[in-house]
Amino acid sequence: MKPFRYGCVVTDDAFCPRPGLQKALEGHIRDGQNVVLTGERRTGKTSLIHETCKGMKRWRMLYADLLNIRTAADFCNRVATAAAHLGPASSLAGKALQFLSRLRPTLSLDPSSGMPVVSVDSALAADPRSMDDVMGMVGKLAAGGRTFVVFDEFQEIRRIPDWEQALAVLRSRIQMLPEVCFVFSGSVRADIVDIFTNPSSPFFKSAIALTVGPVPDDDFAPFLTERFARGRRTVARDLLDEIFDFTNRLPGDVQQFCSAVWNATDPGTVVGREDLKRALSDIFAQEGGAFEIQTERLTRFQFKALVAVARWGGKKVFSGEFIRHAEAPSAATVARALKSLVGTGLLFVHEREYRFFNPFLRAWLLARFPI
Ligand SMILES: Nc1ncnc2c1ncn2[C@@H]1O[C@H](COP(=O)(O)OP(=O)(O)OP(=O)(O)O)[C@@H](O)[C@H]1O
Ligand SMILES: [Mg+2]
Known part of the structure; x- marks a missing residue:
């Protein structure tokens, strides 16, 4: 199993x-x-x-x-x-x-x-x-x-x-x-x-x-390490920490990432940073179609705001810099676009910060739409 x-x-x-x-x-x-x-x-x-x-x-x-x-x-x-x-x-x-x-x-x-x-x-x-x-x-x-x-x-x-x-x-x-x-x-x-x-x-x-809340890292890391070991894979703690950071520590996303790493590696290997990258491209290959559909539905300003949050973060979304990155005519346009993105479930607000509901979508946008 x-x-x-x-x-x-x-x-x-x-x-x-x-x-x-x-x-x-x-x-x-x-x-x-x-x-x-x-x-x-x-x-x-x-x-x-x-x-x-x-x-x-x-x-x-x-x-x-x-x-x-x-x-x-x-x-x-x-x-x-x-x-x-x-x-x-x-x-x-x-x-x-x-x-x-x-x-x-x-x-x-x-x-x-x-x-x-x-x-x-x-x-x-x-x-x-x-x-x-x-x-x-x-x-x-x-x-x-x-x-x-x-x-x-x-x-x-x-x-x-x-x-x-x-x-x-x-x-x-x-x-x-x-x-x-x-x-x-x-x-x-x-x-x-x-x-x-x-x-x-x-x-x-x-x-x-x-x-x-999230499963504490010090509890989750040994649990995941032991599961990699069952399939004769060794994973260092710093790589797990990268996965925790990438997924905002949401256990379901952590497990999805680990599963992709497991699939992308052979028994007897030590998991390396390259394997994380390969795992991520496998997730993009699986989910890219759905991501395309989700993003094609957006208006131009919604899309630009989404990419801007992916690239520049979702904290200072009404700053002049962010509005420029989002190529929006005004803060009001950004506000409307972000509101719609929250409404469609692509973003959510956590402690006044706009965040991606799905961290893999964020990474996919960054890979697909570099500056
Ligand atoms: N204690 C745990 N140990 C390991 N993995 C966990 C644990 N709790 C949750 N997960 C991971 O998170 C996924 C989602 O878990 P679950 O469906 O219980 O969450 P939820 O908060 O009810 O989600 P939703 O908001 O979608 O209802 C699981 O499939 C599993 O990958
Ligand atoms: Mg539930």
Whole structure:
């Protein structure tokens, strides 16, 4: 099996231990303390949740991924399906259906995984109040204790047309279940913080915050070195440090880079700087097509601003120098272009600095469009 994994949840041996975070999360869950787990994208939030659960013997996790939900019915389907997966399958799926009878649920099996899938009647569940039925079911299933509930990508709730009402419905149910721990997870760039820190939100101050940052270099480096060694490759710490810097320490990007280095080298070799370069060109070869499509869609000023951030950095973006580099007529043009680039997800703002969402895109732009 490939020693480096990215773009998926990692657990067990593929998970670099994060004892502090695992302990904190487990402690909150055991205490019934609701948690809002935030961090950059690909920083390991979902993996942390799954790995923590694996370590909690005799505990069950109702894990609902809310990515791309659009309606209250979508929410109901995701949560009811997650409930049906709590296992042992047959009895729980049956119970979930029974508790939701008002929404006329149907049960089918996912052809690829063989797991149960619950779908409620979308017309009956169109109103956010239907979410109350599902939350009631969650409460009943969790009533036996030792069950916690995860709403991953929780900010997606805002895609529901009546999302304010949806939040209020959820909040009032959750308040009625003080013994059940809820973990709300989402990317910091995706509004989740606002749901918990905006005084007008029903979720204001309702959960304790836990931030998932990068894996510390001194923990990640030995983990990665050992994985290179399994494939009989030796890698020096300074090269790993280069990879950490290049990827802004986001674990998913670090693993993608390491995987490319592993593919570009033979067993018995010592990884060198040239191998990093080859790995990067392999990533460009794989992802270049997508990068082209993403950048071709941009207006002239958006493109120039993107290249200028790649080359000159995203801190002093309204300085005369940056505006000149971006070939923009004014600071307002730069501001508009950057706003659109953030909107399309190519850039994000971190501590007032515009940064690339994907460090490989930045490197690709630099290689492709030298001054
Ligand atoms: N503890 C870890 N050890 C090793 N690799 C990790 C760890 N945590 C995350 N990763 C790497 O990061 C990738 C993304 O992890 P995960 O999906 O858990 O992150 P996430 O924060 O939930 O991402 P997203 O914002 O996309 O939901 C994994 O595929 C893996 O390559
Ligand atoms: Mg995730």
